[in-house]
Amino acid sequence: TLQHLFKEIFKAGLELQEDDHRKALLVSRKKHPENTVVEIRGAKIGAGSQQLIFGPCAVESYEQVATVAEAVKAKGLKLLRGGAYKPRTSPYDFQGLGVEGLKILKRVADEYDLGVISEIVSPADIEMAAEYIDVIQIGARNMQNFELLKAAGAVNKPILLKRGLAATIEEFINAAEYIMAQGNGQIILCERGIRTYERATRNTLDISAVPILKQETHLPVLVDVTHSTGRRDLLLPTAKAALAIGADGVMAEVHPDPAVALSDSAQQMDLKQFDEFMEQLMASSLVRS
């Protein structure tokens, strides 16, 4: 019937329109079909092999970070994470060591030849941080802190952008666009769980976001299994799922002594758990290297 035809024209038109809109984005795969490859001290993210990234939630001391770095290095891994600036719900919680933390990270990174990732929370600190670390992380709470995104877009340094606590995939992609629109295309996306009604996990890992982001953008996509689950016992199974679904890498937290950690003590692995995690993950033959 005529009405049905009319509907079909509508649908076609709507899709064309959305298509056009997406094509316009610099981060869109329609604009740039090849994968973006981000290189960090020789380690490539987005080039096919899958990177495993570990480190403590917060930088607490040189010894703490060096201990983890040694374990990371011993496993042949190339990347380390650690927080120097910690955005915390309460102003009275430990807020990180700040620039002292960045200095520790740089020292350890140089000593162990590891690429190091750390979160920056203020636009004013972005340039300074670029001298100490290899990848600037924009955290979940700041995913729509557009001033920070713009500042991150203005430096020549890879940016790891985490999905917001309750951000849609569309908002996530647009946040990346804020960075790229300023000229910096070295962007790594990171799914870290979304806020839902379910209380068995800290957040709900939106595993489908990985193939969607890979399809819609040309950027590499990681999965942070620590923050998405908030449970040590789920790190290994979710890491497997992330690798199987095609993520470019997995992040998880490791601390020499989680029980005394200044933040997130319940969800970090200790070194023995880290060994077991890696052993079982490698045994699964899921890691593409």
Added chain:
Amino acid sequence: TLQHLFKEIFKAGLELQEDDHRKALLVSRKKHPENTVVEIRGAKIGAGSQQLIFGPCAVESYEQVATVAEAVKAKGLKLLRGGAYKPRTSPYDFQGLGVEGLKILKRVADEYDLGVISEIVSPADIEMAAEYIDVIQIGARNMQNFELLKAAGAVNKPILLKRGLAATIEEFINAAEYIMAQGNGQIILCERGIRTYERATRNTLDISAVPILKQETHLPVLVDVTHSTGRRDLLLPTAKAALAIGADGVMAEVHPDPAVALSDSAQQMDLKQFDEFMEQLMASSLVRS
């Protein structure tokens, strides 16, 4: 300090208490550490190998079901799904063929020697349905239809219980307990996505629910990739994630001609897509058989 000690005692007490509660459930792994294995016409679910289950959203005709069954059989698979009773949001949408649909399923199941799964929506139909089908499905909208659960618990037939649209894992486990409390322990759980704010997918596949359910209960756990994503292009990657994370099987919808399907036309695979899906899934060497 004393206060700290006090807190620790509290925590310990609370955990003990919750522990006790869970131990009390018949479906709990604490009560019964071994995996429950459900056998359907010789196919075992929960015994280590992973089952792949396909079929049309709704039973529309003998020819339609037989066509899919032939494709399923040709791939060496043993289970078929298809809806005879369709709970639909609107009373004016197609509600399924009812008992005629069950008869078609039985005929096809017998001809192709496949175990067949179909949803039942009324307590009054449970016993009758047990004569036609191999597994009675309780759908997401009925996960807390306790009268239906009790009726399902009173027959000697495997039950496939889908997680509710916005059910917590705890509610899901308790819904299974309603069935087992009536004497029927042949229960298969099925994660099928939960309702969240995200609109890129029909529901959000809660992949972490799989290891949690495997850990908390002794029941086999499937993942329905069709209803969790609502997108044909996500069936393959989410199936891989489900298998890697340890699901006992994957369900997806296949229809000979999705464009004319009476329900869910946008998310069903046609036979060619089904071939490609299976080829790529088997090539991934993720399927434990």
Added chain:
Amino acid sequence: TLQHLFKEIFKAGLELQEDDHRKALLVSRKKHPENTVVEIRGAKIGAGSQQLIFGPCAVESYEQVATVAEAVKAKGLKLLRGGAYKPRTSPYDFQGLGVEGLKILKRVADEYDLGVISEIVSPADIEMAAEYIDVIQIGARNMQNFELLKAAGAVNKPILLKRGLAATIEEFINAAEYIMAQGNGQIILCERGIRTYERATRNTLDISAVPILKQETHLPVLVDVTHSTGRRDLLLPTAKAALAIGADGVMAEVHPDPAVALSDSAQQMDLKQFDEFMEQLMASSLVRS
């Protein structure tokens, strides 16, 4: 430009379409512009005045119900609620007195000349229940138990339909349509909070749903302040909001001794709190009578 014009035609077309769809529903205000008025033992819901409905979560004994009924009657109110069948998350929680509960309700209702509302959970019980109670309630967990809705549509008795735990307004309206499509148009809708990530309240009262439902349908709309908040201290403020926004009435739970209640003890008012609640609500001059 041409493209813009094209877009506008699309939008117009889409709206027309949706409009048509809604007009088609029997519960739609477009189909029937006048308010539906439901009459229960002389009390009218939907006719302009606002009804206040109280009673215990579960019927536990004749004395318990009669005590509340006396308090209700003393305040000049006309309606009483109480659960005889209690759908509970766990099979081991108190499930209600069943038909004995209905008999108690009928006896109390007759003695105090109050209209009485009670939930029914099985299609097989609907006709029987119609002999004991004045309004059959379909609970949140059964909002999409379509067999129950159809059975409710087949009796000549008012139906109080609660919104599902995580039902959209559109699904809620369609659930009402299931009842009306069977011939029973005496339907009262009840907003009772939706499931969200927020944990300060048991559910999140979706207060905007009230004007939307009043606008989209011709049915009366109540607000259940007990289940939406789960907090005794929020009953009064949310009741005020419900009345101010135009609800046709408010429901809340009252129990002679909440501490020993067999269900929901933390959120029911005792008789003294009920007195205070009514005093303050009447003093607010918000109740349209």
Added chain:
Amino acid sequence: TLQHLFKEIFKAGLELQEDDHRKALLVSRKKHPENTVVEIRGAKIGAGSQQLIFGPCAVESYEQVATVAEAVKAKGLKLLRGGAYKPRTSPYDFQGLGVEGLKILKRVADEYDLGVISEIVSPADIEMAAEYIDVIQIGARNMQNFELLKAAGAVNKPILLKRGLAATIEEFINAAEYIMAQGNGQIILCERGIRTYERATRNTLDISAVPILKQETHLPVLVDVTHSTGRRDLLLPTAKAALAIGADGVMAEVHPDPAVALSDSAQQMDLKQFDEFMEQLMASSLVRS
């Protein structure tokens, strides 16, 4: 039994603990039982009377703002809102006039003697902004931009803090604490809807948050009816609910010509709708002045 007693001790202990924690917060009513009253050019928020605050989504020109200011003034109102910096999902959407917008707001505020509220998005702009506007707004996307909160805590200017898109009430209270911990106690909280699965409204107005925030903190609480609903037809009913539940005021957007507005055109009232809105709201006798 002994076990029950043990449980009760636990519960009591837990509550004590949480209680202590809340008491420690500067924004807590336990710390400071009296209402905080914020004074803006003579208008008091939190002192009992309820303020109505209107203005365009974005400042577009002097004429635009002046036209709205005239209408606001004519109704005897004292406060005006308007955005000079607009955090937008896409980098290609209109981002506001920036400091030029602030200058327009100051000129209009002085000419019409109205207190003016405007959002600031960068810590670096807070001090500058304090010279132009009467209240600095921290928007929903920046509720956990802790650097911005700290900067806001360091100026002597009232801060209007909006609840984050998916922030819990606890996180909201802690965000306010970030400001007050820096020395600035002139804080106004604003509920503006939360992100849920429901699509009938842009967000879900969490009306219960108002009494909870009033109870937990000593700060004034507003409701933004425009952003919580995203629907012009819901502004009046939700404003009534907000006033009835005890909010200290209501915010809504008014634009001389919404159809050509550079942002949020669908949800702003034009001047005629604004007249009707005010007429009906005043007729309801809900506004405490």
